[in-house]
Amino acid sequence: MTSLETLTHLAPPPASPTPTDWNAVETLLRMPLPADYKQLVDAYGPGSFCDFLHLSTPHRNKEAVDLTGPMPARLRRQLEKDHDNDTHSMPHRPEDLFAIGVTDNGNHLFWITTPRNQPDLWNITVNEADGHTWYTHDGSLTSFLVALLSGNEHPPVFPRDLLSRGAFFTPTPPADADTPPAPSPRGSVTNATAIREWARSQGYDVPDRGRIPAPIIQAWEQSH
Template identity: 45%
Template sequence: MTDAYPSPSPLERLTRLVPPPATRQPPVDWVRVEATLGISLPSDYKHLTATYDPGCFAGYLWIHDPRHTSVHVSLVGPAADLLREQVRADEAQGICPPPVDAALLLPCGGTDNGERLFWVTDPRERPDAWTVAVNEARGPRWFVFDGSLTAFLTSVLSGETAVPQFPGDLLEGDIGFEPSDLDQWSPPMPSPTPPVDLGAIRVWGRANGYAVPARGRVPAAVRQAYEQATGDN
């Protein structure tokens, strides 16, 4: 018997949880993007970027977008290649070994605490079958989600999936979406130097009138303001 009321798609569920922005950036030239990357991308990701501008979910989760002007979160920027090379080098040295061959990992997102999201590009010729892997910020733990990037976002933001590397209070605040101000995002290419100390950001934020929680995630706006004020990016 056919279900007269099919289950909503992950994107439909996500837009109910997190309303998308009213204004939109120009569409993506996927032919150019895929030619640059040398690989086809999942259809759910293309629909996701058609619905949400470059920006941040829950003040914490960033999805890489080819339209983003920041090399930190641009899908086609040099930071993605650098990150992939770092994972491969770590794997070769037995440091933080990934759950799959590092050659299969394609960076697709990150968090304000430094966790990294990757597509597991297996099989390479079937991007709609790719899953998602999360690497702990500068640590050995990995978490693999058996589903698409959009399904991952929906599951995490709905509370169905708890990623061990993410703060336990992730969903206690606003889980909304905040588009990036692309004109204010132009940091230089990141180097493999140690990341910014989140404790220093908290101290700076409180000293400059920002509401910064004592633990958990640091609001994206505070981190951006800190980086712009100190040049630490």
């Protein structure tokens, strides 16, 4: 039984989550993503485990859990600042961390993106809300969730009563889910310039020339 199959037994997913265009997402992020994460999101869609751990997924209208928004880069810059100022000790290089979730207590969940070109080998780390304590799981995001929801692992930064109501998944209500807007007419130099400037201000890595990736255009249209 795979980790995902075990997870779906522990916390059943919703009936029909919205599919994701992973090629477009990876093009936008300019990096490959772990296969287990893509399968996890395809099975569950956006939502939270135990009404506590909220996973980041693409194109969300809630910035804290938007995989393709500015939050991962913003958190990395803050970690780099803390590292440079020796504010907190951390077991991983900030440039290797990519945010993949957040809890109701303000903990952040990260991929440790090494080796960079082998995402299926990325491990998971969680930090305490104030940044002092870290917990690292030697395995994928799905295996971390299985270990957590089965009670076999318990990060000290998480509450002891996390499983008091058992393991369950709560999908994001449709009213809060992000629905990509219909694409607007292309070809406007003014719009292209405005989109590039907006995208860079939001932390996106957008090319100076050529086609602007569709997910960036969709994000711009939704923002405006």
